[in-house]
Amino acid sequence: MSRPGPALRTLAAVPLAFLGWFFVYPIARISLLALAPGGRFDPTPFAEVVTDPGIRSVAFFTLWQAVASTIGTLVLGLPAAYVFARYRFPGRRLLRALMTVPFVLPTLVVASAFVALVGPGGLLGVDLQGTVAAILLAHVFYNVPIVIRGVGAFWEQVDPAVGDAARTLGASPVRAFRTVTLPLLVPALASTAALVFLFTFTSFGVILVLGGFEHATIEVEIWRQTVAFLRLDVAAALSLTQLGFLAVVLAGYNRLQARRAVVLPQRPGSRHLRTPRGARDLGAVAGILGVTAAFLLGPLVVLVRRALLTPTGFGLDNFVALTERTTALFVPPVEAISNSLRFAAAATVLAVLVGVTAAVVVARDRGALGRGLDLLLMLPLAASAVTIGFGLLVSMDRPVDLRRSTLLLPIAHALVAVPFVVRAALPAMRAIGGRLREAAAVLGASPWRAWRTVEAPLAARALAVGTAFAFAVSLGEFGATAFLARPAAPTLPIAIFRLLGQPGRGTIGPAMALSVVLLVLTVAAIAAIETLRVGGDEL
Amino acid sequence: MNRSLLPLVVVLVAAACTGRSPAPEATTTPAREIVLMTHDSFAASDEVLAAFEDETGARIAILEAGDAGTMLNQAILTKDDPIADVLYGIDNTFLGRGLAEGIFLPYESPLLDDVDPTLLPTDVDPDHRVTPIDYGDVCINYDATFFTELDPPATLEDLVEPAYRDLLVVEDPATSSPGLAFLLATIARFPEDSGYPWTRYWEELVANGVEIAPDWEQAYYGRFSGGSGEGDRPLVVSYASSPVAEAYFGELDEPPTGVVVDGCFRQVEYAGILRGTRREDLARRLVDFLLSPTFQEDIPLNMFVFPANTEAGLPEVFVEHAVIPGSPLGLDPELIDARREEWIRTWTEIVR
Known part of the structure; x- marks a missing residue:
């Protein structure tokens, strides 16, 4: 490969400078805190992390709850994934879109919904707040959509004829599934499981709200060590340990992804769909869909209901109360809406600027620069939002003091959003200037016409999807924000967290109302992505 | 361009425009407001807090920042750029950390003469960076x-x-x-x-x-x-x-x-003026106010602790049943x- 041209190198400076300053440098400062708290090498913080029985039990809990959540998610998700992969029925697309909703929700909205469902005074009448059960329920709710989408889409493309062939050769349905279909699904299953594991391993907001005193993940422990005990060195050692572990998991996930690409299927999926026939078939499909839909959409209905619930029936009291200041929050909760929109707008601009320039470089340069940048861009994903927030908190005093800057939160949100923006923009950036242009030229289009009719719409759509992604991510971001938000300018998730955290002061209703606001804003952004995506498929 | 994108663009543009308004801190903290950072167990009567406003023309904005430890840590983590002017509720179990981090400005309130001398942490704080308020x-x-x-x-x-x-x-x-x-x-x-x-x-x-x-x-x-x-x-x-x-x-x-x-x-709870405040004079008046009989007599029935000011009278139910x-x-x-x-x-x- 030739060396990247000067234009590309200049372009690469944008994402490199951003990630260098706001990601690599903070991680370096964290490392310094953890490895040299007193200015010279001193591994005491790590020793403490390894030997402290409290932290060891946190690590153990983090691991086993993630495994349990992953298993639960697969158990509940697979039947629905199968139904979507094999059956055609009215409202299929709408139902699948609706069932995706939980996954895109901000973690604080999920937490609120489960407080409304199984918290004190919850609709189900059992108070599970503070129990492992509440945590696992919320995690399964949150992640089942990944299984439906990830495994389902793959399954859809596995030709049922393969299994049928096995059966023709005398295999029982179970044997046919076990020896033929299942092995084909393994790559999709494994990578989906890895993703769910990763998400639940780094769970923060859900645990903070639903886990009570006793349950903490490493993420929660980093937060606690920082704000409750001010043991920044221990928090830093924890951060680094987790970063290392996640990098290994993520590397494993990437290898699975790569292998998965090799096994890719034979024919477009929708051809294999059949209509359920006969009472047994119909009953099974309806049953599976009914249970899954109730589990995925029920909590959201309960959330909305709780937001509308007043002491005297139903009404908008909780929404009206958002304009009043309570002791739970320094400002009237309604201000969180404009704060969040403002931060999200700034974060979106930053994330799109960084993400798109990065995508162009990665798409254009197949050499060390492109590949290195691609890898660097995925790192914030492995670092976890809490580490990003903690890192900015301990590092932004130098060389320029940015701690007071109103840009600090947008910077943090942009870091979390950039990997998503890059993934959204990369396919379009790869297509531009490549075969599509050649095809247009072969068909007689001038370069200008090719750009205007083929490439520009592609670029615009990629840009729009990236914008909506960044916006949605910023709206719901909690892990990094928890370290950086200032009391006078809380974001929606921070305001919800504060309101939820003061039971007995009449702030639970307003917390639910604010969660509904965040839910609506997020769903609007995601709906935009979906619509744009669908348009993209039709291209 | 896809029509569905329009609302999002509108929201973005609108949000970006509002983004140019002054920093949020400035909008919620006008000149005549003083921010009192305290823990979640803080409670005071509205009319008592209003007395400060009548006296000085400045409103007290209460910033509850978690339990006592979390509150103090937040003050330490933001120490060069404080999120409040006065901190109230640091107790003797955390005082060492607060003093060591240098987050307080010294201030010797004239009302200290009325304070029970056993409550003053003279050994560790001879220059009165903190003032006892209750115990x-x-x-x-x-x-x-x-x-x-x-x-x-x-x-x-x-x-x-x-x-x-x-x-x-x-x-x-x-x-x-x-x-x-x-x-x-x-x-x-x-x-x-x-x-x-x-x-x-x-x-x-x-x-x-x-x-x-x-x-x-x-x-x-x-x-x-x-x-x-x-x-x-x-x-x-x-x-x-x-x-x-x-x-x-x-x-x-x-x-x-x-x-x-x-x-x-x-447990003795202290108040201190946070280094970096831009309203040091007003902050001093707030510390005086916290030590004044008006506020001190409001303490027992709100927080069920005792006033540090020996001149402050105790409510009936405390006189009858309190054990010191x-x-x-x-x-x-x-x-x-x-x-x-x-x-x-x-x-x-x-x-x-």
């Missing part, structure tokens, strides 16, 4: 209805006697302020280098069936049997003023609970700050 004692409380034939314990030593087996519930010092105070009381009473160190005392407490609750609410309301408690243990670590609260809120002539006056740990231990235990704030984590870890290993 309370963490003591064992007992359920009066349980102790009819058996006497309530008279000393900390009694608690390891077989007669008091399986009766006591305490809070985890890692997560609870009274829990920490009780641990410190035992450390002050049974020094490490003595023949009977606190670690041995706790081993015996554990052998005698002490129960651990994560916080005061769960210990007092969940596990304690006396008063408003709904549990079955007649002894709990709580405050010397808890029986007063029981009498006041239950509208009772006699409190249903009592206090073991031995082995109490005194004669010789509460205490420890050097700097020693507490230096050894807190280590003590808690040792404690955790003993009770685990």
Whole structure:
């Protein structure tokens, strides 16, 4: 490969400078805190992390709850994934879109919904707040959509004829599934499981709200060590340990992804769909869909209901109360809406600027620069939002003091959003200037016409999807924000967290109302992505 | 372009425009407002806070920042650029950390003359970076209805006697302020280098069936049997003023609970002006106000602790029922700050 041209190198400076300053440098400062708290090498913080029985039990809990959540998610998700992969029925697309909703929700909205469902005074009448059960329920709710989408889409493309062939050769349905279909699904299953594991391993907001005193993940422990005990060195050692572990998991996930690409299927999926026939078939499909839909959409209905619930029936009291200041929050909760929109707008601009320039470089340069940048861009994903927030908190005093800057939160949100923006923009950036242009030229289009009719719409759509992604991510971001938000300018998730955290002061209703606001804003952004995506498929 | 994108673009543009308005801090903190950072247990009457506004023309904005430790840590993490002007509610178990981090500006209030001199942390804070505002004692409380034939314990030593087996519930010092105070009381009473160190005392407490609750609410309301408690243990670590609260809120002539006056740990809460404030004059007036009889007399029924100002009168129910231990235990704030984590870890290993 030739060396990247000067234009590309200049372009690469944008994402490199951003990630260098706001990601690599903070991680370096964290490392310094953890490895040299007193200015010279001193591994005491790590020793403490390894030997402290409290932290060891946190690590153990983090691991086993993630495994349990992953298993639960697969158990509940697979039947629905199968139904979507094999059956055609009215409202299929709408139902699948609706069932995706939980996954895109901000973690604080999920937490609120489960407080409304199984918290004190919850609709189900059992108070599970503070129990492992509440945590696992919320995690399964949150992640089942990944299984439906990830495994389902793959399954859809596995030709049922393969299994049928096995059966023709005398295999029982179970044997046919076990020896033929299942092995084909393994790559999709494994990578989906890895993703769910990763998400639940780094769970923060859900645990903070639903886990009570006793349950903490490493993420929660980093937060606690920082704000409750001010043991920044221990928090830093924890951060680094987790970063290392996640990098290994993520590397494993990437290898699975790569292998998965090799096994890719034979024919477009929708051809294999059949209509359920006969009472047994119909009953099974309806049953599976009914249970899954109730589990995925029920909590959201309960959330909305709780937001509308007043002491005297139903009404908008909780929404009206958002304009009043309570002791739970320094400002009237309604201000969180404009704060969040403002931060999200700034974060979106930053994330799109960084993400798109990065995508162009990665798409254009197949050499060390492109590949290195691609890898660097995925790192914030492995670092976890809490580490990003903690890192900015301990590092932004130098060389320029940015701690007071109103840009600090947008910077943090942009870091979390950039990997998503890059993934959204990369396919379009790869297509531009490549075969599509050649095809247009072969068909007689001038370069200008090719750009205007083929490439520009592609670029615009990629840009729009990236914008909506960044916006949605910023709206719901909690892990990094928890370290950086200032009391006078809380974001929606921070305001919800504060309101939820003061039971007995009449702030639970307003917390639910604010969660509904965040839910609506997020769903609007995601709906935009979906619509744009669908348009993209039709291209 | 796709139509569905339009609303999003509108929102983005609108949000971006509002983004150009002045920084949020500036909009919510006009010149005549002073921010008082405190813990979640803070409470004061609105009319009392309004008195400050009448006096100075400045409104007090209360910033509740979590429990006492979290509040202090937040002040430390934002120390070059404080999020408030005055901090109120740092106690003697955290004072060492606050002073060591240098977050307070010295100020000697003229009202200090009226303050009980035993509350001044003169040794560690000779230049008055903090001012005592209130104090309370963490003591064992007992359920009066349980102790009819058996006497309530008279000393900390009694608690390891077989007669008091399986009766006591305490809070985890890692997560609870009274829990920490009780641990410190035992450390002050049974020094490490003595023949009977606190670690041995706790081993015996554990052998005698002490129960651990994560916080005061769960210990007092969940596990304690006396008063408003709904549990079955007649002894709990709580405050010397808890029986007063029981009498006041239950509208009772006699409190249903009592206090073991031995082995109490005194918690003193201080206020300090945060370094970096842009309203130092107003901040000084706020500290004076917190020490003034107007605010001091409002303290007992709001927070169930005692005013530091000896000139402040006590409410009727306090005069009738309050018990103030004669010789509460205490420890050097700097020693507490230096050894807190280590003590808690040792404690955790003993009770685990």
